[in-house]
Amino acid sequence: MTDAASSRRIDWIDIARGVALIAMAIYHFSWDLGYFGYIDPAAASSGPLKWFARSIASSFLFLVGISLILAHVNGIRWKGYGRRLAMIVASALAITVATRLFTPDAYVFFGILHQIAFASVVGLAFLRLPSPVLFAIAAAWLSVPFWGKSMLFDAPWLTWLGLSPFPPRSNDFVPVFPWFAAVLTGMGVGRLLIKTNATDRLRAHPPGRNLVSTALRFLGRHSLATYLLHQPILIACVYLFSLVILPDQGASFVRSCVATCSAQYEANKCEAFCGCALSKLQENGLLEGVFKGELSQSNDPRVAELTDACSIEAFSDDK
Incomplete structure (x- = not known):
């Protein structure tokens, strides 16, 4: 990344993304513990941990929406956009293939990366809309699963929409409805940040330079690599631990x-x-x-x- 491009970044957003990544790692660690039998295997998909996971996904997609607006405020930068989209799509496909091999009964066919890839493409159609319109569309989008579910969407090739009455079995399912609403909300906030010159103020007052902020900023700037690497590392650690102390x-x-x-x-x-x-x-x-x-x-x-x-x-x- 050039110095000019780097100067357009807002450290606070990178830090927020880093915090979301840490939260995600905590959730995935709980899933790993359940998978190896140290806690209830159902704990990660029910109760507080279920809502924790949903809040993490919402925060990621919200930040995607903000970043989409800020990245293309002066027009779509097609070269950088295409490179980033290709990396996300390739990573999403890699997740699908890997989970299909190792957890075929609950593989990831439309998880958070697939949703981000979808949002990165479809979100372009909403780039020039004002905040009130974006918020209104987000609210309408969020409501669709409450009234729009139908057996018509139960076909395997339509499951990714999220409108089937029977949710598929998957270790990470982030369908178009309602999750794209979080991206639209982030886009609306991004528009407000620009309109109120809050982006300039955020750039003018970056977070203090300390170990925590530096680490979070680093994770936020390398979010895709962090996402892809953290779970294999965590599950390897739990596996090694299981060789020493067996679960009940x-x-x-x-x-x-x-x-x-x-x-x-x-x-x-x-x-x-x-x-x-x-x-x-x-x-x-x-x-x-x-x-x-x-x-x-x-x-x-x-x-x-x-x-x-x-x-x-x-x-x-x-x-």
């Missing part, structure tokens, strides 16, 4: 089993089924294989027989 496989199995089962059956019956399955798997020395994903109902008749017996015992009155 039994408790982890029951938590995961109940979380999955409760999506279809009553919680108390799921607890009975999962407790029965745990006991039988432990008695037959099969728990470790199931816990590691090496054994399942589909590939081991012993597991199938045991779980079928527990299913009859727990759910017999449902039949």
Whole structure:
């Protein structure tokens, strides 16, 4: 980046992006702990952590909207725009391929990077709109999932819109509706910053130079690389830790089993089924294989027989 381009940056925005990246790493670390069985695997997708994740995604997209306005305030800089878009699209595709290989049942087909790529293209159509119009469109966009969901959008090639009545299973799903509303809101704020000359004041009064602000600014200026690298590093660290201190496989199995089962059956019956399955798997020395994903109902008749017996015992009155 040239000195001229660098001078147009606003350190406060880079720092805000850095804070969002730190928050994202904290959330992903909790997901990793659940994946390895140190906490409830469902914790990262429910309760406070679920809302924490949504606030992080909202902040990222909000900052994307602000940056989109500030980057093209004097016209679209096509060369830099094209290079950045190509990097985002390539990274999004890499995430899809990697998760398809390692977590095929919940792979990422339209996550935060896919949404940012979408916003980077579609957002160009809204660049010249004034703040009130942008805020109005954002509000309308946000409302669409409340009244616009339909089975017409349940086709796999339309799932990314976010209007199917049945949300897909994915470890990171940030559909067009309602999430593009956060980008539009950021664009509206970006317009206000320019109109009120707040951008000049922010540039004139940068944050103090200290270790924290420098680190956050660095992360914010290298947000894509940070996003791509942090999760492999975190999951490798948790994996190495698991080699030294094993998680409680039994408790982890029951938590995961109940979380999955409760999506279809009553919680108390799921607890009975999962407790029965745990006991039988432990008695037959099969728990470790199931816990590691090496054994399942589909590939081991012993597991199938045991779980079928527990299913009859727990759910017999449902039949």
